[in-house]
Amino acid sequence: MGLMIMINHWLLFFAFPLAVVSTEPSQKNMLSEKWAANQGFSGIVTFAHLPHKSCLATEGLDFDVAIIAPYLTFGPRAVRDASMRLSAGGGYNIRASHNPLASWANLIDCGDIPVTPYDNALAMRQLKEAFVELGRRPATRSLARGSGSSPIGISHGTSKPIIVTIGGDHSISLPVLRALKEVHSTPVSVLHFDAHMDTWAPDTDSYWATEQSRFNHGSRSSLHVGLRSRLCGNDEADYKTDDEQGFMRISSDDIDEIGAKGIISKINAWIGPSKPVYLSVDIDVLDPAQAPGTGTPEVGGWTSRELIQILRGVEGLNVVGADIVEVSPPYDSAGQVTALAASHILYEILTSVSKRGSVQTKKAESGKHEL
Template identity: 45%
Template sequence: MIAPVLSLVSFAVVAAAHSNHAQKPFSGPHRDLWYNTIPGDGGTQADAVYSGITTFGRLPYYPCLASEEENFDIAFIGAPFDTGTSYRPGARFGPSGIRQGSRRLNLYGGYNVPLDANPFHTDFKVLDCGDIPVTSYDNTWAIRQIENGHNSLLMRKPYTDADKKGISKAGKVLPRLITLGGDHTITLPLLRSINKAYGPISVIHFDSHLDTWKPKVFGGSPSEVASINHGTYFYHAAMEGLLRNDSNIHAGIRTTLSGPSDYENDGYCGFEIVEAREIDTIGMNGIIERIRNRIGTNPVYLSIDIDTLDPAFAPATGTPETGGWSTRELRTILRGLDGLNFIGADLVEVAPAYDTNAEHTTMAAADVLFEVLTMMVKKGPLVASE
């Protein structure tokens, strides 16, 4: 009977330890196994980053869609959807892959040296809320599930400053969500959710592709369902009035086009373009300046396609494009946006099946979101100025 008892005790200890990254004292017949090797010496054994249930950065988990009892300031939520892809599927496994790649983010405590902050040790409450249930059989229904699931969390009272005036349409402070994709189609229902809370929003879009194609150009639009995919969602967002005109920007673009008209259509959707190759002429600081000048003090939504990175750094994605930025360059550019009014973010198109055994893509995705989370924590709740 010793083995079963050990197994049950081990599971209980790991589950308890996961919520605060250190194993709590407990009693039982094998108590000494979880203390220092000398019985009675005191102290507990540190929890290993490779043990425990996998959440983003080993944050506490709470089933937020099943219960409203737990408030939060920032939450991670997965949207495992990939039936809007045009090339390689597999991003439905993106949320779990990104979480796996994030396990070692706080291996040494989680302190972000360049941004001088630790997003894992803060007075703000940060949770992993798990995934939105998403069907793989009906795109229209799945998109509705993502919108409603996201909005259910977005409209709740935050843990901090719920009594203060915020920048939302209702004048309230709202929590902020970081969504783990999923293919890039998910950004449309997310923007629909955000529009209910904030109205038209400015967008910073990191990607190798424009994603503003008219459906008749991208996919042929044989039906209304087919017209919404990971290359057309910004077109639909613009047509629905979800975007704040002339304050949106793409960064990292390097795709082939059907012709110059694609750029013209992109302008109709209210975007400025920073090509990936411009890093060779204006440098990272020039790109940061372009983005900041475009956005100003507007509330802004951040959408990051992992294919912004060159396939050498992130091979596991639906539509890889050579000639992209390195992980270091993207992280540096993101940190240059510190202080902007981010009301939410997503990271999409991680398809772990195409990754290396070393988990290059999922670790890169997690590290990029580490920068985003740190900036949100530094900024704090988005209260209205007096």
């Protein structure tokens, strides 16, 4: 008798399975709403809880803005970890009236680029090829229309995504710039925030210069902002290369003379709103009191508030790529203040890129409606 009762119960269960386990859309939506959101301390560690995809190994994956890191140091992991309080559900930027993590652009964390740790020249080649591969993917939305002048971001009628890199050594900017030149078929200006010029030739202060020594974090051309380091020799000969190639230099001390607004005006006037720009931020542009976790700290730097204010002031630039580099967790404080500063700087960059794209898109759509 008891066995018959058990069989009847099982028959009832299988006769009405939908009453027990529902797969209706409403049920799925309820589950997503109930369980999908992570707290700041939970979930797999990606930047700002963005969805993670192995972008380089996944064909046909579309995105607008990709966060990626060359796996050279533990800096990217620390920045991602420090960004855990950021999320699409809690990413509204009050000053910009914009949530970059949940507005306009499709953002994704592409993980790490698996570069070799044994051969710098090969690592540079791997990085360039990775950035060319990602840069040629079609964007989900029209970043060409949203991020500035029409030629930039357009190749054969398709728009290109923006790649934002977490470093790592500052040498990663070299293969990124080479890739951007190839992807966009045009030179790209560089807005470079750093305590150091980073444009010294390999043989500036050494007899033992080699081809391999060319691959270091001091071999790029850029518009330098936040300078305060010492020079080689007994004069200002180090500035000669900068002057000959038309670079502009803004020192850290300039903030006392002309203020953040003056620096913002200089940058915007020098670059303009339409030129494609690569934005590179070395965390050592901040004072060591604000960012001790970096390899070459220099006293007399800016506060994180001052740097963020300047970055907000240049949000009208046509940024086609960006990086935040030189975060070194072994030198950081117990509270990870350097990684925290880097994660927020990256958040501000994403805000500017997303907000500019959103505004430009609305203007373009408004113009179409008027026609």
